[in-house]
Amino acid sequence: MEFPQQRAAFVTGVGAPAGIGRRVARRLLQDGYDLAVGDIMFENVDAFVKEISAEFPEKKIIGLHLDVADEESVAAAFAKIKAELPQLVALVNPAGVASPTPMGEATIEEYERVFRVNCRGTFLLMRGAFELMKEHKLGRIVNFSSITAYDGGGTFSKGLYAGAKAGIVGLTRGGAREFGHYGVTCNVLAPGPIDTEIMGGKLTPDRKASMSSNIPLDRVGQPEEIAAVCSFLCSPDSSFVNGVVMNVDGGKHMH
Numbered sequence: 001m002e003f004p005q006q007r008a009a010f011v012t013g014v015g016a017p018a019g020i021g022r023r024v025a026r027r028l029l030q031d032g033y034d035l036a037v038g039d040i041m042f043e044n045v046d047a048f049v050k051e052i053s054a055e056f057p058e059k060k061i062i063g064l065h066l067d068v069a070d071e072e073s074v075a076a077a078f079a080k081i082k083a084e085l086p087q088l089v090a091l092v093n094p095a096g097v098a099s100p101t102p103m104g105e106a107t108i109e110e111y112e113r114v115f116r117v118n119c120r121g122t123f124l125l126m127r128g129a130f131e132l133m134k135e136h137k138l139g140r141i142v143n144f145s146s147i148t149a150y151d152g153g154g155t156f157s158k159g160l161y162a163g164a165k166a167g168i169v170g171l172t173r174g175g176a177r178e179f180g181h182y183g184v185t186c187n188v189l190a191p192g193p194i195d196t197e198i199m200g201g202k203l204t205p206d207r208k209a210s211m212s213s214n215i216p217l218d219r220v221g222q223p224e225e226i227a228a229v230c231s232f233l234c235s236p237d238s239s240f241v242n243g244v245v246m247n248v249d250g251g252k253h254m255h
């Protein structure tokens, strides 16, 4: 299927100023996409839309006040995208929450919080995007797991996060198998440590150095390096890549 000249992407998780979502959004604008961006930090979404609209005046950009785990909020987002943007080709879904609580101490509320955003959110977004993409028999869905999913937990996030991120792998593979027949690919990134605020500002220079010791490239990753992989997965070049879990971790976890 030809990529349309006028095409749109939907990027979640753009609220955090130093997060992956914003880098992905900018990268997809550079790649020629019009854009819908959303996050639960509503004021930050509005501020970000102002910024990127000034940087990319030729692009159509809409901001969405979005809770990825709320069915109505997600439905409203896709209704707006359908009405206001040309053909939706790509969904990139970095919205997520971490959990530093060890499983033995976790409450059911903490379990619900972590799985609600990561798994329920991923499902709702995939379902909504597929509804629009299948009409055109073209789509690229990119979700976010973590290498923590294989390791049962990491430095800052424990078992609940690992479980939810493993769930996202299964959801993505399910989408790859079911949506593939409609020309919609589904892939999932498993980043290693990336220099953002998700660890609650705990990624100090000392901490970065100690976390780098088991990474063959001797450093943590940058959000731009995640955005570059998303760019490929949202491009025509990835047309036969489907159901892949792509580690982007400097070689920390090899399998």
Ligand SMILES: NC(=O)c1ccc[n+]([C@@H]2O[C@H](COP(=O)([O-])OP(=O)(O)OC[C@H]3O[C@@H](n4cnc5c(N)ncnc54)[C@H](O)[C@@H]3O)[C@@H](O)[C@H]2O)c1
Pocket (backbone or CB within 6 Å): 012, 013, 014, 015, 016, 018, 019, 020, 021, 038, 039, 040, 041, 066, 067, 068, 069, 093, 094, 095, 096, 097, 098, 117, 121, 144, 145, 146, 147, 190, 191, 192, 193, 194, 195, 196, 197, 198
């Ligand atoms: N940074 C890392 O080291 C790392 C490593 C592995 C995986 N990841 C994954 O990559 C993704 C992006 O990570 P990041 O470091 O940019 O995180 P971040 O914390 O900087 O950004 C996450 C964004 O998701 C938004 N969000 C949270 N709950 C939401 C909801 N219910 N609805 C809408 N938006 C919501 C937050 O407001 C925030 O803007 C996450 O899924 C994370 O689990 C990150």
